[in-house]
Amino acid sequence: MLREVAVVGLGCTGCRPTTPGLSYKEIMFEAATRAFEDAGVDPRCDIDNFITCAEDYWEGFSIFDEFVPDQLGAVLRQLFTVTADGLFGLATAYMLIRTGEFDTVAVEAHSKASDILTFADIVAFALDPIFNRPLGGHPFYIAGLEMNRYLHETGASREACAHVVAKNRKNALSNAYAAHGANITVEDVLESEQLFYPLSRLDISPLADGCMVLVLASDKVAGKLTDTPIWVRGVGWNSDTPWLETRDWGRSVDTELAAKMAYKVAGIRNPQKEIDLAEIDDRFSYKELQNLEALQLCRRGEAGKLTEEGATERDGSIPINPSGGLLGVGYTLEASGLQKALEIVLQLRGEAGKRQVPDAETGLAQVWRGIPTASGAVAILSNRSRGAT
């Protein structure tokens, strides 16, 4: 028999364009305090493992976990770094609990993007030093390449991408955690400055600061900690080729494979029927469409049309990014996926307030690690345990 794993607590500072008054340590302490309060645990004795999800160059440190344990309550306890998005951290917590050696794991991810003065240069520093970096330029041209190929292969329209932006920015207006809520129109997006053809300024998720912490627990202790455990039904993650030269530019292969794994673990055969809502990567507007298809939430080439028809609105047949997504909440570096998982937990608990999607039982969170990577992760969460379905 396998152990089941649930999210039993969450904490979030909320996302803001800048947070000049607080250090990264202080925002982490705030989110952690909230999460442990929500879960009703004392991190100094009740948490078996702490995971921080961080990349050194986002932080400006080498070996960032040096600076982490104190503000999470992890001194002389078990903590480590997963150098990936928080959703990989959630998958790691899931594995740890399933080994049977641990009952509780806290996962932390944050962004202090406003501390970075040379963001584009740091993204460029992730490019292959021999083949790609010498070409120069702002590395977001890679998103332009991918978008163009995706639109070409699927026939999705430029307007459909703009629809994603308008929808997500609007959704964010009813999310107190969101940094970039706005009432903008499809035309506003289309008329915004063209930066990396066919990508315009408003197609790009703006950065935000923020910290999120989730507390996960085994079925053994979840019931004691909360009346509303949100079960992790499946996780999946994958890496396609790191070479820009050999990519399938029209698809998101890592998302396809990560989803396949997550559905298998969760026992989901018909995603369109069994997933009630999803928070998916929308770092660039077209990614939401591409990922919708990669996740098998619609047929390939169909995402643009569905979006223009309103199916992905909060009251549509498949609500996508009700939180406002990265376009509306803000792109929070390695916290982007955890931000999405957090929204799904709130929705499944029925605590999403004005943006509550009615009768949601099972939700999906998905994230991509951004340019220039081809890595992504998927988690499937439900307010019904495996035993209950």
Next chain:
Amino acid sequence: MSAKIKKYAGERIKTADLRAGKVPVVRWRPKVRYAWSTGIAMSRFLKELKNGKIIARKCHKCNRIVVPPRMYCEMCFRPTDEWVYVKDSGIINTYSISYLAADATRTDKPTVVAVIEIDGASKGIGIVHIIGEAKPKDVTFGMKVKAVWKPPKERTGAITDIKYFKPVEV
């Protein structure tokens, strides 16, 4: 396995050949710059340094007085409660004498680096700094030292507002 393997992969390059440009390389100097928000605790700490003072935080649960200050107690996992001025003197907990620069080149004059347990903070609570006005061979464990500050006009709100710590004549 180890015993059965005949040849291990890896082709050695001589450092001299590398330096002489005999090995193809691609060079890159990353443009990475940051402006870290110092936050509530360290902003105050730095402001006090500018005033020629060292400030700490106290936790009312474990009663520790800690420097560098933080707004949370890492042992009790709760917010710390109180600002407390501590002295600008202390004793050497441990030290080393460096002949090495950050890039591993050698320095002309040795630098004495020490962890200084600060007077007025809890036992064992120290900061790391440079020891000056002392011959390296005269520095000892438990030695009493005191901060030597830059003149007020030259202070910028940085740990280097303290030029170094020097031995206190007893």
Next chain:
Amino acid sequence: MFAKRRVAVVGAGLTLFRRNLKETGRELAFEASKMALDSAGLTRKDIDCVTLGTAPDAFDGIHMKGENLSDGAGAYRKPYTRVFVGGGTGVFAPNAGWWHVASGLFDTCLVVAEEKMSSCFPHPQYAFTTIFDPIMSRPIGMNLVWIFAIEMHRYMHVHGIKKEQIALVSVKNKGNAMDHPCAQLPAKITVEDVLNSETLVHPVQRLDISPTSDGAAALVLASEKVAKEITDDPVWIDGVGWGIDSTYWTNRDLYYPKYVECAARMAYKMAGIKNPPKEIDVAEPYDPFDYKELHHMEGLLLCKKGEAPKLTEEGVTQRDGDLPINPSGGLLGVGNPIAAAGLMKVCEIFWQLRGEAGKRQVPGDPRTGVAQAWGDLMQYGSVIVLRS
């Protein structure tokens, strides 16, 4: 009823460790992975997932370097995760591999550790300047050797340890490395050689220190079911452990590595080890500096606090002693490509427990071995217990 899953090591691979290797990081990762797979009689197709260990991006000069290394590490279109705990990463990476398999999600996992330190110019040491706090430490010109000299000095002071005693570790390990085919700095040296070598940061001298290196290592892990299908002598991962101490290292007493004890207790509990010196037959504690081997023996509870130098003087830690320590030659002898060096230690325990360590084989048919690494700001311990 829930049953815990056992995880076995079924293959290991290692490249040469050298100051500069021609291979890129990707190529090194590939070489070690290929050797590990070959030794297990498997191919990349048989691998369900990959975990990578590699230390700061600043060495390779690539942001998110785990992503760049993925195909070299055999992770193309596979679930792939990089874990990172500073210098502790090399022993932590197989711990991560362990939970991938022990979770029941995967049957096989390739664990890869890579380090290409020579890419960092003018000297890899320079990359270490960014590990320090930008408010308290960077402005005073902090460098890595300073803080280890500070820790070493405190350890010597509290226990009254002489430099001669510590130098014995360097003599032993560089000597052991004479039998290691991948070793970068094997040497027959004397205590006097160490004491007469250049003082870098007193009390640290040239021969107290391990070198900077390029290199890679890999392991193949398998579930019990798969392990029994492919090998007659699997080595089991019976305990994993890790632990971290406070960021504020100037607020701690550095004479004792509590973080290593924290990690060791976790691993020993899982492995059911109650009396470590009696139950452990061979150990590979992390030895980037000679004093660290002694420090870590104490943290691993292999002896009492302050007792490690005495055991070393008595020859207990020699390859043919009662408690062989670093029979591989350790980081001091084999070299220190950070994460790869940690995983090299786990490879060594694997070979020792299989009786395949050749000239380095410790006598007496060892059954239980432990490897340990250390990282961050004198703050992190990672431990693995293997049994044949």
